[in-house]
Amino acid sequence: MAYNVNPFLERRSERTTSDQEFALVFSPKILEKLSGEAFKGGLHVFRSAPGGGKTTILRAFTPSVLRSFWRGKGANELKESFPLFVEKGVLDDLEGPQLLGVLISCASGYADLPPGAAIDEGPFRALLDCRVVLRTIRSLGAFLGLGVEESLEAIQLEYDDGAQDLQGIPKLTSASALAKWAETQEKRIYAELDAFSGRNPQALPSSSRFESVLWLQSVKFLRDGVAVGGNRLLMIDDLHRLRRKQRELLIDELTVQRPQIPVWLAMRTVVLEESLLSQGARTGRDIQEYSLEELWGGLKGGHQFIPFALNVLDRRMNRQVAVTGNFSQRLREQLEPEEIRKFIQPGIDTFRAATQPYEKTERYSEWIARAEKKSADQTVDTLLELFVTRILMARDAGKKQMSFDLVLPAEEIDDKDSSALRGAAEIQCHEELGLPYYYGLERLCTMATCNVEELLSMAAALYDGIVASQVLRKRSPELSPVDQEKILSDAAARRLKFVPKHHMEGTRAQKLITSIGGYCRERTFLPNAPYAPGVTGVRLSQTEMEKLQSKVLGEHGGLLKRVLSECVAENLLILRLSSASTARDAGSIFYLNRTLCANFGLPLQMGGWQDVACLDLIDWMLRGWKPRQRLAMGS
Incomplete structure (x- = not known):
């Protein structure tokens, strides 16, 4: 069934999306990037900014969604997805789901537990354990394809020797009986919380350790005497929604347990805090970390995101009937000759005005003559040639010895x-000159900053423009580069405008980002373009980062740390590490989100950055950045 509204407005991970619709719009490209190591026993942490696709990946491995992939394996939309799930060993062509995926979310309930309610956060452990048990049994019903009216009475439980140490979770032999215990335990915890004021915190149910992973890897499910659901995966989403101490406790204890089954933890990117690793744990041995942005190749490999993005967009496009064809076919990639002509003469005039002081200088006579000859061609390459020549002249004229x-x-x-x-x-x-820059599929994907949420948000705006173009022009809709740029620039402006409403430190974050954008513009549009193609980020050296982590900067330093942390976590700034060299020490670069680069008229390439001090960022965050006077050519 096709959508009757904008198909890009609905996010893939929303629970309101049916399992069938989720399967149809799910892009299998992410499965190609998912290492087989992620399905081995141990702790696996998936991190990204909001909208990076964490919940989407987790939901894809739940039994009900896997069953939707299996049932629809003959559909054209699933011809790419289904073989990849089979290759991962989670689906079988004849028997269906082969993985019992258990997904729980930390989005609500856990942080409500009062700090210090019991020693070592015992109620937190108890609540997590009963939810894992309950969700596992419910997932087992979906795994077996049981209807809501079918009872779990036929499912019996057995336990191996690893379950002998269970203390908080009862070793019941009936699946339905254990489900009732888990429901009762959860209700009891919330009943105690509702009446918690003025009562002894020891009244809350408490556990001395997390037992749910031990239970999940030790219990056997039998249906009519046959073992089922032996291949298991525990997925815990929204880990960032826990209080910091709860998160540290969970990761530390799970690391020490060394799970025999894969345990996936999904959370937003957290920076400038204590290490994610528990004491003594090592990345690659005890914990595997996956940054979804880096799955697409990191700083230099963003082009790998384009096939994935195109797959996502076309799958959405197939769910509507208002416009025919693929999404990319509706974005014109080239300027028409008549569109280019109006920029040629202003470009020539701009070049002549900038180089007029040197037109009688013999040194640049051949350069200027070549530029005048090139000016006869009415192409974009002509404009680029003129501006490249102007930059080179500014560089040469600016040398101290000429x-x-x-x-x-x-x-x-x-x-x-x-x-x-x-x-x-x-x-x-x-x-x-106003020559369009932010248009075309490749730059749309770049502006998305390897983030599905941002990709869909901009695609939704472009789709509205495509539909409007079709209605107004009475012909096949195709957005011109000018139209695309206006739509994307407006989307970028909205992204920055709503920062104060959507983020805890939003007002200060907006001022800091606006200041960084202004500073980057000043350094980008110098006549000699010393940081070509431009500056899109600022760097704090290792010395400055140490100041930020310490208390030497006082209250304002702590505030800056919180603002930077939130900006990175919310995908407003992109953190990249800078290696040491003979000329400088190591540091951390904070690049502007690529969508925000469009708001400030900056290039979309990464690489250009400038060193700043913590005191600079504090001043920008509190009072804003003040531009310096624009330098003239040759000064």
Whole structure:
């Protein structure tokens, strides 16, 4: 059934989406990036900013969704997905689901437990244990394909020697009886919480350790005497919603237990806090960490996100009937000749105005002559050639020691040209001439910053534009680069506008981001483009980071730490580590989210950054950044 509304507005991980619809729009490309190590026993932590796809991955391995993939395996939409699930060993072509996936969320309930209610957060352990037990038994029903009216009475439980140490979870032999125990335990905990005021905290049910993983890997499920659901996966979502001490307690105890089954923990990216690892644990041995952004290749491999993004967009496009064809077919990738012509003469005039002081200088005579000859062509390459030449002249003229008696050959422009320089020329053409820059599928994917939520948000705006184009023009809809840029720029402006409403430290975060954006613009649009193609981030050296982690900066330092942490966690800033070199020590770069780069008119490439001090960021966060006077060419 096709959607009658914008298909990009519904997020894939929403619980309101049916399992069948979820399966149809699920992109299998993420499965190709998911290592087989993730299905081995142990602790596996998935991290990303909101909308990065954590919950989507987890939900895909729940029994009801796996059964939807299996039942619909003949559908055209699932011809890519189904073989990959079979390859992972979680589906069988004839027998259906082979993995008992148990998914619970920390989004509600756990943080409500009063701090210190019992020694070592015993009520937290008790609540988590009973929820894992209850969710496992309910998932078992979906795994076996039982209807809601079918009873679990036929499911019997047995326990191996590993269950002998269970103390908080009863070793009942009936699945329905154990489910009733878990329901009663959960209700008892919340009943005690409702009446907690003024009462002894010891009244709350408490456990001395997390037993649910031990129970899950030790219990055997028998149906008509046959063992079922032996291959298991425990998934705990929204770990960031726990209080910090609860999160640390859970990770520490699970690490010490060394689970024999895979345990997936999903959480938002958390930075500038204590280490995720428990004491003595080692990444790669005791804990496997997966950054969803880095699954797409990290800083230099964002192009790997494009096939995945295109798959996501086309699957959404197939769920509507208002527009025909694939999503990418509705985004025009090229400017038409008549669209380009209106930028040529302003570009020539801009070039001549900038180089007028040097037009009688013999040193640049061949460069200027070449530019004038190129000006006859009415193409985008002509504009880029002019602006590259202007940048090179500004660089040469800015040298402290110049020799004006040596003529620079025209061929030297080709020798000095580079992709970074062309990128700088292109963003300068956008800034000074209004030449469209933010358009096309590749730049849409780049602006999404490897984040599905942001991709869908911008695609939703573009889809509305496509539909409107079709209605107004009475022909096949296709958005021009100008139309695309306006829509995407408006979306970027909304992204920044709503930061104060959507984030705890939103007002300060908005001021800090606006300041970083202004500072990056100042450094990007210098006449000689020294940081080509441009600056899109700021760096704190290791020394500055140590100041931030200590108390030397006082109250404002703690506030900056919270704001930066939230900006990274909420995908407003992108954190990348900077290695030490002979000229500088190591540090941490905070890049602007690529969508926000569009708001500030900055290039979308990463790599350009500037060193700043913590005191600079504190001042920007509190009072805002003040621009310096624009430098003229040659100054």
